[in-house]
Amino acid sequence: MTDTLSNEEFSRYGRQMIVQGISNNRDPIEHQLLLKSSKICVIGAGGLAAPCLSYLAGAGVGEIGIIDDDIVETSNLHRQIIHSTSRQGELKCNSAKKFINDLNPHVKVKTHPVRLTNDNAFEIFEPYDVILDCTDTPMTRYLASDVCVLLGKTLVSASGVNTEGQLTILNFENIGPCYRCFHPKPPPPNTVSSCSMNGVIGACIGLVGIMQAVETLKVLQKVYTKENFEPFMLQYNGYMDQSLRRFRMRKRRSDCVSCGDEREITREKIESYEINYLSFCGSRNYDVVDKTERITPREFQDRYWSSQSKDHVVIDVRPEAHYKISNFHTDKVKNIPLATLTSLKGDINKLKDLVPEINEDSEVVVFCRYGNDSRLATRELKDKFGIKNTMDVIGGFFGYIDQIDPSIPKY
Numbered sequence: 001m002t003d004t005l006s007n008e009e010f011s012r013y014g015r016q017m018i019v020q021g022i023s024n025n026r027d028p029i030e031h032q033l034l035l036k037s038s039k040i041c042v043i044g045a046g047g048l049a050a051p052c053l054s055y056l057a058g059a060g061v062g063e064i065g066i067i068d069d070d071i072v073e074t075s076n077l078h079r080q081i082i083h084s085t086s087r088q089g090e091l092k093c094n095s096a097k098k099f100i101n102d103l104n105p106h107v108k109v110k111t112h113p114v115r116l117t118n119d120n121a122f123e124i125f126e127p128y129d130v131i132l133d134c135t136d137t138p139m140t141r142y143l144a145s146d147v148c149v150l151l152g153k154t155l156v157s158a159s160g161v162n163t164e165g166q167l168t169i170l171n172f173e174n175i176g177p178c179y180r181c182f183h184p185k186p187p188p189p190n191t192v193s194s195c196s197m198n199g200v201i202g203a204c205i206g207l208v209g210i211m212q213a214v215e216t217l218k219v220l221q222k223v224y225t226k227e228n229f230e231p232f233m234l235q236y237n238g239y240m241d242q243s244l245r246r247f248r249m250r251k252r253r254s255d256c257v258s259c260g261d262e263r264e265i266t267r268e269k270i271e272s273y274e275i276n277y278l279s280f281c282g283s284r285n286y287d288v289v290d291k292t293e294r295i296t297p298r299e300f301q302d303r304y305w306s307s308q309s310k311d312h313v314v315i316d317v318r319p320e321a322h323y324k325i326s327n328f329h330t331d332k333v334k335n336i337p338l339a340t341l342t343s344l345k346g347d348i349n350k351l352k353d354l355v356p357e358i359n360e361d362s363e364v365v366v367f368c369r370y371g372n373d374s375r376l377a378t379r380e381l382k383d384k385f386g387i388k389n390t391m392d393v394i395g396g397f398f399g400y401i402d403q404i405d406p407s408i409p410k411y
Contacts, residue, residue: 041065048134079202145179165208176252204238346384371396
């Protein structure tokens with residue numbers, strides 16, 4: 001363990017060093033040296049990681065690794081507060097490194113501008129003491145958990161979307177439980193939320209990230225021990241009553257395939273892709289239309305939108321909140337969210353209540369945000385409502401904005 005602090009470090013960390021009673025009255029210098037000698041790796045540099053990295057770097061964690069292959073975009077900035085407008089287009093991990101270097105030059109930062117995969121997870125994780133999962137995909141959570149179990153690493157895992165979030169500590173000191181103990185089977189792909197599709201309040205996800213930093217400090221400074229640690233799940237709800245609930249969770253499952261008594265998951269199986277996390281977690285199948293059922297934004301513009309006399313129906317299947325933010329601003333487009341369309345169960349008369357001019361012979365063009373849900377809606381309209389002349393717009397509403405009319409707001 002690093003055994004000295006400079007005078008500048010005493011000044012920098014003094015306010016936290018004088019806090020009493022957080023770890024059996026351990027010597028305050030020893031407490032700070034535990035942080036200085038620690039190495040953590042954070043998966044992601046987004047909404048959860050932003051405040052988490054800020055506070056852990058500010059607290060004096062000695063070395064921080066950051067895994068992220070994404071770039072900074074305008075839509076990130078309301079919640080990913082370590083990035084800035086001037087860094088748009090930069091890799092998030094590099095932007096985060098600049099922020100940390102400016103905040104605390106005593107912290108060593110190593111960037112990993114890659115996506116975490118079966119191929120690289122072990123090599124990346126091995127040098128670090130604690131791993132932090134700040135991602136929003138079940139596939140990454142299962143992979144990170146399995147690798148941490150095999151490497152004997154504690155995993156501090158958080159997630160958040162909308163106004164809610166949750167947080168837990170997995171595989172603490174190799175006594176478990178792991179992520180598979182909580183979730184032996186992944187959730188159905190169509191139930192998994194994301195910030196890009198379901199939205200997020202920046203302050204809410206920021207609070208979860210701050211709590212993740214606190215829990216990480218408790219691990220690094222040995223506030224938690226094998227004797228006092230009890231598995232838990234924190235659940236935060238930011239709006240309505242702004243509540244924080246702590247649930248006691250079951251300990252390691254003896255039948256867990258990852259950390260149980262008869263383990264089935266090995267490093268060899270992961271690195272050889274015998275364990276396929278994409279296949280295990282699944283993904284929503286949007287590949288339900290063929291090329292003849294799709295048109296480009298330019299084809300839509302030339303064939304339908306520029307032709308005022310052409311008889312056609314345009315349906316936007318984005319959720320209502322999305323539609324209200326940005327749309328074509330014309331009553332020629334009908335907003336029928338995909339969930340609403342599906343709930344009609346192919347009843348053409350109920351569809352006519354929403355779109356009086358539609359019938360089985362109509363020419364229908366379907367939009368969504370990116371051109372995914374519109375494919376599902378196209379299949380629904382053709383197969384269940386019998387509207388055979390239905391087309392999906394490739395790239396969706398955002399594709400139209402990018403290729404045809406950039407004056408329309410993107411969100």
